[in-house]
Amino acid sequence: MATSFRLGLIQLAVGASKADNISRAVRSIKEAASGGAKIVALPECFNSPYGTSYFPEYAEKIPGESTNALAAAAKESKVFLVGGSIPEEDGGKFYNTCTVFNPAGEMVAKHRKIHLFDIDVPGKIRFQESEILSPGNSFTTFETSFCKIGIGICYDIRFAELAQIYAKMGCKLIIYPGAFNMTTGPAHWEILQRARALDNQLFVATVSPARDEKATYVAWGHSTVVDPWGSVVETTEHEEKILLVDIDLNKMEEVRTSIPLTVQRRKDMYDVKEV
């Protein structure tokens, strides 16, 4: 198995036209692949503006228009493609769903956001995804020719348990398509990624939509890759951009050898009754 590869993160400008969002995403996937990316990732809600009022209108079945375009793009560019997320409709319920394709264009994973984004920060931001969406109930990992990868969507990053489980399952990279906002973005976006990476001694990548100041939900941007040492390998501001980031998986073994948390855990002590 190769131990290094180039990761392409597409900080996509997402607007009201679904057709435009899809064609922009497809163009960017090709561009990332021409730049040498072998694994490419799109942001949360790449085909629709982010907001509960938009979800029913933009929702699709899977497979559907958006995921068919992703499958074709993965096949044409011969990349593993983490398709950000789309509002999905299934059996009358809506989900925030990430589909993953292999270089043959086959869907190899589907992650429905497990932890719904329901917050209320007085005077700043109130968002209740659960008014419209249902949560997913499964962990999502997939194998590549480089390493096993785990998937979370945005708010999922706040739950340390999910990242721990992916680490236990042998993932070396966790990709979180996400769209933090102008309140929680500056406060928590980077620190959460560094925490997940440092606690679990693995790579973490996040992919946000580009910022649109006129949108009802203004995304923070700042798509980022953090390494197992907790260092930011690459990040960006909020404009539309393709980040090409070289990942050397040997870094993980190096960190785990230097600071051997995995063998030092006191698993015999951690099962504490919650009060």
Ligand SMILES: O=C(O)CCC(=O)C(=O)O
């Ligand atoms: O956790 C946050 O602050 C933002 C989460 C979010 O935007 C999302 O889950 O879509």
